[in-house]
Amino acid sequence: MKYIDKSDLSKLTRSKLYNGDMLFTYVGTIGRVAVIEENDKYYLAPNVALIRVDKKIINPEYMRYFFQTNIFRETQINRLLQASSMKNIPMEKIRKFVLQVPSLEEQERIVTVLRHFDVLCNDLSVGLPAEIEARQKQYEYYRNKLLSFKELQK
Numbered sequence: 001m002k003y004i005d006k007s008d009l010s011k012l013t014r015s016k017l018y019n020g021d022m023l024f025t026y027v028g029t030i031g032r033v034a035v036i037e038e039n040d041k042y043y044l045a046p047n048v049a050l051i052r053v054d055k056k057i058i059n060p061e062y063m064r065y066f067f068q069t070n071i072f073r074e075t076q077i078n079r080l081l082q083a084s085s086m087k088n089i090p091m092e093k094i095r096k097f098v099l100q101v102p103s104l105e106e107q108e109r110i111v112t113v114l115r116h117f118d119v120l121c122n123d124l125s126v127g128l129p130a131e132i133e134a135r136q137k138q139y140e141y142y143r144n145k146l147l148s149f150k151e152l153q154k
Contacts, residue, residue, distance in 0.1 A: 022034070
């Protein structure tokens with residue numbers, strides 16, 4: 001991220017980003033993606049493709065997750081890579097990406113499940129305490145099982 005002075009903002013109308021826009025790096029570290037979550041805050045930088053979809057057809061968060069899959073990397077990104085001084089994918093090839101697009105309801109279900117896993121795996125305030133609690137319960141269960149002796153027979 002780079003700070004842009006407000007006096008320069010009026011010159012950047014073509015690169016203005018909106019809620020739901022997806023960014024895709026196509027030079028260097030190819031295939032990194034992000035979805036913009038706020039209007040009037042971000043602008044497009046060099047070596048980053050803007051992918052703007054019809055939200056009546058594609059949920060931008062679904063697309064972000066899809067672009068991060070191994071299948072997408074193997075079938076789309078790796079086969080389109082060009083090597084010069086830096087690996088890259090030309091814009092005309094990015095425009096030819098093929099996506100698997102289920103119904104919006106199914107996309108939302110997938111996003112909800114993956115978001116939940118993201119929180120558990122990446123949010124230390126949620127995932128780590130939950131994991132510690134689960135391990136504590138597991139420990140207590142096995143401790144009680146191991147130390148619950150039946151009466152010794154005389």
